[in-house]
Amino acid sequence: MPATATSDLDVTLPSDTEIRMTRSFAAPPRLVWAAFTEPDLMQQWMTGPSGWVLKVIGGDVRVGASYRLEWHRASDGATMGAGGVYLEVRKPERLSCSERFDDPWYPGEAINSYDLEARGAGTILHQHFRYESKAARDMALSSHMDDGMRESYRRLDGILAEAIAREAGTLGA
Amino acid sequence: MAPALDTTFAALADPTRRAILARLALGETTVMDLARPFDMSQPAISKHLKVLERAGLVSRGRDAQRRPVRLEAKPLAEANQWLESYRALWEARFDRLDALLQKLQADEGAPLPPKPGRGRKPKEQT
Numbered sequence: 191m192p193a194t195a196t197s198d199l200d201v202t203l204p205s206d207t208e209i210r211m212t213r214s215f216a217a218p219p220r221l222v223w224a225a226f227t228e229p230d231l232m233q234q235w236m237t238g239p240s241g242w243v244l245k246v247i248g249g250d251v252r253v254g255a256s257y258r259l260e261w262h263r264a265s266d267g268a269t270m271g272a273g274g275v276y277l278e279v280r281k282p283e284r285l286s287c288s289e290r291f292d293d294p295w296y297p298g299e300a301i302n303s304y305d306l307e308a309r310g311a312g313t314i315l316h317q318h319f320r321y322e323s324k325a326a327r328d329m330a331l332s333s334h335m336d337d338g339m340r341e342s343y344r345r346l347d348g349i350l351a352e353a354i355a356r357e358a359g360t361l362g363a
Numbered sequence: 364m365a366p367a368l369d370t371t372f373a374a375l376a377d378p379t380r381r382a383i384l385a386r387l388a389l390g391e392t393t394v395m396d397l398a399r400p401f402d403m404s405q406p407a408i409s410k411h412l413k414v415l416e417r418a419g420l421v422s423r424g425r426d427a428q429r430r431p432v433r434l435e436a437k438p439l440a441e442a443n444q445w446l447e448s449y450r451a452l453w454e455a456r457f458d459r460l461d462a463l464l465q466k467l468q469a470d471e472g473a474p475l476p477p478k479p480g481r482g483r484k485p486k487e488q489t
Binding site: 201203205206209211213215216217222224225231234236237324328331332 | 369446450453457460461462464467471
């Protein structure tokens with residue numbers, strides 16, 4: 191699949207059940223590790239679609255410990271949660287955990303792993319997600335497209351509502 | 364749209380099939396020419412071509428003797444769009460992570476003692 195020149199993020203599908211991403215960061219592994227494991231730092235970048243705020247519960251990063259992520263949307267009070275257990279903790283080079291959503295938009299559990307490779311003063315991140323089935327992987331892949339489409343439809347709804355209101359106003363006058 | 368993409372991704376999951384598509388991106392060709400660079404029999408290549416054909420990624424010409432194989436761009440473009448939106452979401456996240464890492468590094472690099480002449484309290488909670 192051709193890579194776009196706009197960014198250095200590489201996304202590949204090495205098999206039917208996997209998604210792999212590679213990207214470099216201009217900070218040493220120990221800081222990237224902190225950004226992936228400390229709740230107050232995770233909250234600052236792992237956010238979802240616009241309008242959602244992330245809350246991270248956990249911070250005890252050791253094998254067998256659990257973590258939980260909760261996204262909240264202020265506009266309607268909607269919440270979305272996911273959580274799992276740390277499976278491998280090798281600070282600051284490898285982190286692996288399970289992931290399962292409360293309201294499962296993909297079947298089963300995913301195994302996520304993050305490898306941090308020191309490169310000069312920076313870090314190369316290899317992020318790997320493995321799903322229980324191809325269907326689950328494809329749902330995870332396509333879900334973000336849905337987000338984008340939902341956003342577009344919401345905007346369209348707004349435009350239509352405005353147009354209807356304007357029309358009603360004209361007729362009423 | 365989903366089932367078609369499903370078939371596309373399944374077809375793309377194999378390295379030989381991706382190599383065939385890469386070759387076809389250069390232009391249409393015959394099965395025989397296509398098989399040449401691969402260490403594979405013509406029937407084996409034909410099998411891969413059937414998968415690609417079912418996914419709508421390639422088509423075969425009408426010419427009964429040559430039956431040239433050509434790339435069909437539309438399903439590839441759709442699959443790419445799907446991946447692109449996923450990539451865009453992660454790119455946005457990682458851009459925020461870049462900013463956060465920059466801030467963390469700046470905080471670390473900041474001199475430990477407060478700057479002279481600035482009577483700041485050591486801790487100021489918001």
